[in-house]
Amino acid sequence: MSIHPSRLIAECPLCHTPYSDEAVRLLREFEGSRLFHCSCQKCGRSMMALMLERSGWMSTVGLVTDLEVADAIRLEDAEAITSDECIRFTQVLEMKSGEFCRFLLGQAKK
Numbered sequence: 001m002s003i004h005p006s007r008l009i010a011e012c013p014l015c016h017t018p019y020s021d022e023a024v025r026l027l028r029e030f031e032g033s034r035l036f037h038c039s040c041q042k043c044g045r046s047m048m049a050l051m052l053e054r055s056g057w058m059s060t061v062g063l064v065t066d067l068e069v070a071d072a073i074r075l076e077d078a079e080a081i082t083s084d085e086c087i088r089f090t091q092v093l094e095m096k097s098g099e100f101c102r103f104l105l106g107q108a109k110k
């Protein structure tokens with residue numbers, strides 16, 4: 001990619017270091033929208049940017065992520081989590097928070 005049509009994919013929004021061409025990866029293009037993964041070589045943070053082009057105007061939305069580009073590609077076609085699953089997860093977490101904390105502490109020691 002040699003042209004960055006949006007500032008959001010031209011430089012890291014966190015440390016303002018310009019992205020190299022290799023740091024910006026087009027993940028998906030569909031119906032006038034493009035999804036990018038950007039990795040900052042200076043601060044190490046990553047961002048997903050969704051660029052929408054409609055009738056002569058362009059809008060870009062960015063989200064800081066801990067996903068590596070390989071994870072973003074792998075999860076791109078994954079099934080979305082439903083609202084019922086989110087609610088159920090919250091309920092289970094609330095009921096078993098002590099058990100969950102012990103599990104995480106056990107994982108941290110490994």
Ligand SMILES: [Zn+2]
Nearest residue numbers: 012015040043
């Ligand atoms: Zn940065």
